[in-house]
Amino acid sequence: MATLIRGETIANDSWLLLEGGVARWLAVGEDGFVPDFPYQADLIAPLALFQVRGFELLHRFGRTGIVLEPHEDPAAIASALELVPLVAVRFPKFGDGRGYSIARLLRERYGYRGEVRAVGDVLRDQVLFMKRSGFDSFSLRDDQDPDEALAAFRELSEEYQASSTQPQPLFRRRQAQEARAG
Amino acid sequence: MPRVAMYQYDEIDQRAVDERVAQFRDQTRRFLAGKLSEEEFRALRLRNGLYIQRYAPMLRIAIPYGILSSRQLRKLAHIARTYDRGYGHFSTRQNLQLNWPRLEDVPEILAELATVQMHAIQTSGNCVRNITTDHFAGIAPDEVVDSLVWCEILRQWSTFHPEFTYLPRKFKIAMSGSPADRAATGVHDIGLMALRSDAGEIGFRVLVGGGLGRAPMVGHVIREFLPWRHLLTYVEAILRVYNRYGRRDNIHKARIKVLVKERGPEAFREEVEAEWTHLENGPATLTQDEVQRVASRFTHPQYEDLPNEQVERAGHDPVFWSWLRRNVHPHRVPGYAAVTLSLKKTGVPPGDLTSDQMDAVAGLADAYSFGELRVTHEQNLVLGDVRQRDLHALWVEARRLGLATPNIGLLTNIIACPGGDFCSLANARSLPIAEAIQRRFEDLDYVFDIGELDLNISGCMNACGHHHVGHIGILGVDKNGEEWYQVEIGGSQTRVPGAPAALGRVVGPSFSAEEVPGAIERLIEVYLEQRDSDAERFVDVVHRIGVAPFKERVYGNANPRRDNRERQLAAA
Numbered sequence: 238m239a240t241l242i243r244g245e246t247i248a249n250d251s252w253l254l255l256e257g258g259v260a261r262w263l264a265v266g267e268d269g270f271v272p273d274f275p276y277q278a279d280l281i282a283p284l285a286l287f288q289v290r291g292f293e294l295l296h297r298f299g300r301t302g303i304v305l306e307p308h309e310d311p312a313a314i315a316s317a318l319e320l321v322p323l324v325a326v327r328f329p330k331f332g333d334g335r336g337y338s339i340a341r342l343l344r345e346r347y348g349y350r351g352e353v354r355a356v357g358d359v360l361r362d363q364v365l366f367m368k369r370s371g372f373d374s375f376s377l378r379d380d381q382d383p384d385e386a387l388a389a390f391r392e393l394s395e396e397y398q399a400s401s402t403q404p405q406p407l408f409r410r411r412q413a414q415e416a417r418a419g
Numbered sequence: 420m421p422r423v424a425m426y427q428y429d430e431i432d433q434r435a436v437d438e439r440v441a442q443f444r445d446q447t448r449r450f451l452a453g454k455l456s457e458e459e460f461r462a463l464r465l466r467n468g469l470y471i472q473r474y475a476p477m478l479r480i481a482i483p484y485g486i487l488s489s490r491q492l493r494k495l496a497h498i499a500r501t502y503d504r505g506y507g508h509f510s511t512r513q514n515l516q517l518n519w520p521r522l523e524d525v526p527e528i529l530a531e532l533a534t535v536q537m538h539a540i541q542t543s544g545n546c547v548r549n550i551t552t553d554h555f556a557g558i559a560p561d562e563v564v565d566s567l568v569w570c571e572i573l574r575q576w577s578t579f580h581p582e583f584t585y586l587p588r589k590f591k592i593a594m595s596g597s598p599a600d601r602a603a604t605g606v607h608d609i610g611l612m613a614l615r616s617d618a619g620e621i622g623f624r625v626l627v628g629g630g631l632g633r634a635p636m637v638g639h640v641i642r643e644f645l646p647w648r649h650l651l652t653y654v655e656a657i658l659r660v661y662n663r664y665g666r667r668d669n670i671h672k673a674r675i676k677v678l679v680k681e682r683g684p685e686a687f688r689e690e691v692e693a694e695w696t697h698l699e700n701g702p703a704t705l706t707q708d709e710v711q712r713v714a715s716r717f718t719h720p721q722y723e724d725l726p727n728e729q730v731e732r733a734g735h736d737p738v739f740w741s742w743l744r745r746n747v748h749p750h751r752v753p754g755y756a757a758v759t760l761s762l763k764k765t766g767v768p769p770g771d772l773t774s775d776q777m778d779a780v781a782g783l784a785d786a787y788s789f790g791e792l793r794v795t796h797e798q799n800l801v802l803g804d805v806r807q808r809d810l811h812a813l814w815v816e817a818r819r820l821g822l823a824t825p826n827i828g829l830l831t832n833i834i835a836c837p838g839g840d841f842c843s844l845a846n847a848r849s850l851p852i853a854e855a856i857q858r859r860f861e862d863l864d865y866v867f868d869i870g871e872l873d874l875n876i877s878g879c880m881n882a883c884g885h886h887h888v889g890h891i892g893i894l895g896v897d898k899n900g901e902e903w904y905q906v907e908i909g910g911s912q913t914r915v916p917g918a919p920a921a922l923g924r925v926v927g928p929s930f931s932a933e934e935v936p937g938a939i940e941r942l943i944e945v946y947l948e949q950r951d952s953d954a955e956r957f958v959d960v961v962h963r964i965g966v967a968p969f970k971e972r973v974y975g976n977a978n979p980r981r982d983n984r985e986r987q988l989a990a991a
Contacts (some may be wrong), residue, residue: 310476329945331459331547331585332462332585332587333585334583334585334587334662335663335667336544336582337581337583337662338582338583338663339663341582341659362455362463363584363585364580366579366582366584367581370582392438392442392445393435393438393442394434394438395431396581397435397578397579397580398576398580398581398700398703399702400581401702403785404702406702406703407431408705408712409707412706412708412714413564414710
């Protein structure tokens with residue numbers, strides 16, 4: 238079971254990533270129906286599944302989140318964002334950096350305030366940059382030491398750029414500080 | 420306060436490099452303790468400049484936009500002496516490479532660099548690399564905009580950029596503040612040509628999708644004039660489109676040039692503009708205050724009020740005269756000149772400098788140039804602010820150090836990558852080829868008569884030696900385990916204002932190492948026969964008469980290869 242880091246602490250995780258592929262949840266069984274979703278559980282659904290069965294997912298007792306693959310466009314869920322408290326972004330390999338842009342778009346373009354979670358090949362040495370791009374929870378790869386991952390957030394203290402954690406770039410913060418001091 | 424014309428770190432800049440050293444020290448420790456896999460550590464060490472090479476690790480140290488102080492050069496000399504074999508190699512991207520450091524020592528080397536405001540951050544890996552510019556930035560008379568301040572602004576922006584740490588592939592930005600484009604903006608992922616509008620406002624012509632390597636391409640202009648305030652937001656829009664849509668399925672198709680080509684430059688431009696509408700005027704929009712703040716952290720040399728000197732040819736050593744013509748360049752301030760110290764002496768690998776030479780050059784910089792140096796992408800060093808009246812004294816000292824070969828802009832000023840002698844990617848060696856050509860063209864009068872000629876050598880398709888934009892380009896290829904060399908002619912990185920960069924065309928079948936100097940000699944013969952006057956350069960003749968006459972001479976008619984061999988034997 239992957240460890241979850243949320244808000245820079247190790248956290249309990251109520252969310253269940255719907256596994257088994259989209260096909261499993263769209264396959265019509267012998268009874269003539271597609272399978273029921275667990276009613277109570279907080280479920281994270283792939284985009285393709287959410288697009289087809291989103292209504293049912295949202296009308297359960299448990300909460301619903303969406304997971305985006307790196308090639309998927311966050312614009313596709315822009316109108317659903319206010320309905321879901323969590324969006325996960327998958328990193329198939331740590332070196333695939335598309336998810337960083339997706340997180341920034343979710344936060345900065347679509348103004349999403351819910352939880353943005355990194356899932357997949359999520360490693361200690363990347364979480365700091367993920368956080369700066371807009372992620373606030375991290376489902377670490379199984380072999381990762383969560384305490385080491387927590388230390389990673391403090392490795393680099395300053396950021397030059399505007400980012401999700403620092404909406405103003407360093408030069409604007411500096412200017413503001415000087416204006417206050419002066 | 421140092422007297423050099425360079426950016427001085429503030430506390431935050433210093434903390435950033437210090438923390439980076441600590442971070443990499445920990446990453447190295449975890450790797451050596453078996454807690455990080457090869458692949459995971461690879462991505463981390465590359466972005467700290469560390470390659471694992473053919474014989475040993477290679478460490479690439481950033482020299483941001485090519486500016487170096489004498490103090491920094493002394494530190495590099497010390498590092499090369501202490502942790503390596505007493506020499507370093509200046510690369511075509513204005514960086515310094517050490518070929519023999521030990522992995523275990525690298526964190527310590529980085530810590531030493533940090534003490535002189537240096538680092539190896541993002542000198543490799545799939546991220547935004549060291550930003551390169553004109554080695555005469557700030558001093559060239561033909562300059563429209565001093566690019567250094569803008570390069571530093573981009574350096575800070577690109578450092579640890581969280582969104583763009585894992586791009587599909589490496590990303591190189593070059594900037595020129597002069598229409599002569601000595602930074603080769605046409606062959607970079609993003610090329611920025613700084614301009615002034617009719618109203619005097621600074622802005623940039625933005626090119627994307629240029630590059631060498633496999634499938635070389637000249638960049639496309641996607642913005643004729645981008646006002647300076649928008650520099651960061653616009654570059655960010657380009658990077659975001661690339662990060663999201665650049666190919667990640669095939670390493671050979673992952674550069675931005677492939678995306679630009681596949682989408683078409685116009686469609687790509689539209690995508691960037693659409694992305695930019697969201698970022699335009701956002702928080703990353705530059706302010707006058709910030710530009711002034713960065714500019715004010717550049718110290719400037721205190722120039723004396725001097726007249727221009729008239730150096731009389733009579734009474735001077737003819738070699739000094741040659742050096743004045745080739746290695747001394749005009750300066751915007753009267754009474755001053757820029758001087759290239761040639762790292763292209765025959766028998767020395769192009770771009771190599773020993774620790775002792777580094778110390779000596781640092782001394783020259785202190786004595787003659789306000790303690791400042793520049794690294795050129797042609798792998799030479801420049802003393803940027805030399806009093807014209809000191810030129811002879813400087814020449815005498817530079818000559819004693821073996822750094823006064825009067826060959827800048829000439830055939831023997833060869834650009835060459837480290838090649839198969841060092842690099843694990845290389846298909847063939849480049850250094851012995853460079854030396855063989857230099858030996859063939861040892862007659863300085865002849866080399867002067869040939870005039871301006873860029874000869875560039877790469878040991879493989881990755882084109883670190885920029886062979887595609889050499890007037891003559893040589894590419895090492897592997898055929899069944901043997902080293903062969905393909906020759907291109909007609910490439911140009913543009914030093915003529917307004918002319919676009921041009922890529923060379925292959926002359927014909929490749930040559931063995933022994934055949935190369937003879938082939939070059941015959942190319943030169945054709946040029947000398949065909950040129951209108953000595954004002955027409957080799958590359959101009961190639962563009963005027965085409966490749967065919969050159970090909971004919973080099974290969975003869977019947978059996979090019981055998982014919983070649985016979986000529987060689989006859990010549991031997």
